[in-house]
Amino acid sequence: MRIGNILKASSRSLGKNKLRTFLTMLGIIIGVASVIAMLGIGEGSKENIQASISSLGTNTVMVTPGTISQGGVRLEAGSSQSLKREDAEAISERCENVMFVSPVVQKGSQIISGSQNWRTMVMGVFNDYFSIRNLNIQIGIGFSESDDRSAAKVCVVGQTVVLNLFGENVDPVGQVIRINRIPFKIIGMLEKKGQNAFGQDQDDVIVAPFSTVQKRMLSTTNVNMIISSAKSEDLIENAKNEITELIRQRHKLTPDQDNDFTVRTQSDISNIFGSVSKVMTILLASIAGISLIVGGIGIMNIMLVSVTERTREIGIRLAVGARSRDVLIQFMIESVFISFMGGLIGIALGILVLELIARFGGWPITITVFSILLSFIFAAIVGIFFGWYPARKAANLNPIDALRYE
């Protein structure tokens, strides 16, 4: 039988059962649409996370106390709170590949200004911190080295803090606020940075000189982390190695001892989140894939019903000279057509859903050719796979048994 005629025969029999054809297709449509939507959301959030990781700063290398085992479980955390200000100063002096270094201490604090109060994170850092994190001062000035030496009670505030303490469009510079009852003078306000991918408000922060925070607010010489930046992107790995060596020396670790600190570059961090969101994407897509398989089972179910219903038709076709192959192809085309059409409509629906999510939910989405191809090919395979058995069943019928079927 010519392919054109087979196509005609298949499309006629599908057309005779429009509602059934559509309902069968619906399984595939929903399957494909959800694969596309899930991949789109997964990919989108991955890109968003990458973007916010790079907003952490440029060429950043971070040192934190304690080690992280391969599974991500922090080991010996308590016993090795061992990073000091001097480690940061040593990095600054001795590491050639490092441009800026700052130790970081932080403390959640209650801020009071007049009758207003607000809880936020107060960070104690060196001047370099602003350069590492790409923080700019919108109004006023940053602090100086002498502020650090004298542990001056000055600070730079983020805009969320200003909004909550002083209201909108107020110049806070020169005001005095109380941080944990200690009066601090505001000398500058940061430019707005907005939220990062993890939903943190990056403007809800107060930055003060390192010594001020450490001496006046904390009772320890340990620092929470040391943040630094390499001189260029190419030197990030060198800087990481240099820092590792230096701190090992300073901590007097013998070669058989593990690091009691962790050095991470920005790409290490983005790899961690990358693999997390990859797992998420795979998880979401496989749930969607399962719905596609369920759709395929729907096709198989309907095709089996159809073969049973049309046993006499098959018998007639065989009796007038159809070969088994002709019958096989006719039924295969029907199931493949259902899955192809379902695939196409599903792609359209999936893209529509993603657009709606992006527009009304504000979620980041990404539609890739890969996800479209993947879901379409998957749908086609599902159609062929689940259409095969019913079509075989039809093609293997004996003409006389088929004709006699009631």
Added chain:
Amino acid sequence: METLIEVQNIIKIYKMGEIEVRALKGISVEIKKGEFVAIMGASGSGKSTFMNIIGCLDRPSKGEYFLEKANVNLLNKDQLADLRNKKIGFIFQSFNILPRTSAIENVELPLLYNNSISNKERRERAYNALKSVGLAERTSSLPNQLSGGQQQRVAIARALVNEPIVIMADEPTGNLDSRTSYEIMEIFQKLNENGITIVMVTHEPDISQFAGSNIVFKDGRIITNTSVKERKQASAELKKYQN
């Protein structure tokens, strides 16, 4: 005349679990080209079983079947399909035409499985076949818009359309009244005059008299094979109705 169909000692056993039904118990017969044979016999005597085998719809359990001297037992499934497509036209008691499909499309069906025929030729031949059975006006009618006799004529047109050498009809008039049966017989006799061999099963002694010879089955065996002495002419019989 040349031999068209030759069967030797055909046996057909249906197995239904433990039970074996011996439907044919050794049939040997020869049918020549151009013959018009009626097969008679009681219900269950194996007539349909025999027809299905010589119509290449089924295979015998034992015995030889030669169609135009070729051993049909040696053919594979696809070759049997081609035989059914090109050499044999089968007509059933229950018409067996596709529902919800127009008369002409039903007639076109065998030609769809014949790749050497163009779409245009297919239409033409289907139309001519319908015309030859007197249904030129009803090409686009659906089966449920046609009477039983008209549906059977669609089935006959479908059997004719591939220009077979033999027509096998299993009780073609079984569901029709006598006048319509005569109309069908008229078509058969005309086809037979044009050289097409016809093998027809019938229960009605009346109808068997339109054939050239009668074979009688009993219990899976042939008991008589006689030629019809006073053969009836369908056109003459039909004239009686017009008065």
